[in-house]
Amino acid sequence: MSVTCPICEAEAAEKLPRVSDHVEIICPMCLRFGITTSALSIVYHRLPEDRHAALYQARAIAAQEDKTPLITAEMF
Numbered sequence: 001m002s003v004t005c006p007i008c009e010a011e012a013a014e015k016l017p018r019v020s021d022h023v024e025i026i027c028p029m030c031l032r033f034g035i036t037t038s039a040l041s042i043v044y045h046r047l048p049e050d051r052h053a054a055l056y057q058a059r060a061i062a063a064q065e066d067k068t069p070l071i072t073a074e075m076f
């Protein structure tokens with residue numbers, strides 16, 4: 001399914017099926033990451049640099065736990 005990346009607004013893909021509380025995006029720029037539905041509802045109101053900062057933060061946490069980055073509303 002083709003979607004707009006919530007971080008960089010490039011054309012991206014959503015990994016389906018959608019999990020209950022978050023979506024997983026596969027973006028050519030931002031690579032693969034998850035974003036919670038609550039974060040998704042506010043991300044478009046944030047500045048691009050704040051969105052990338054949230055992705056950067058999610059990646060740093062995921063790197064420690066060896067997981068797919070997950071952006072949450074607390075990161076904005």
Ligand SMILES: [Zn+2]
Pocket residue numbers: 005006007008009010012027028029030031
């Ligand atoms: Zn992106």
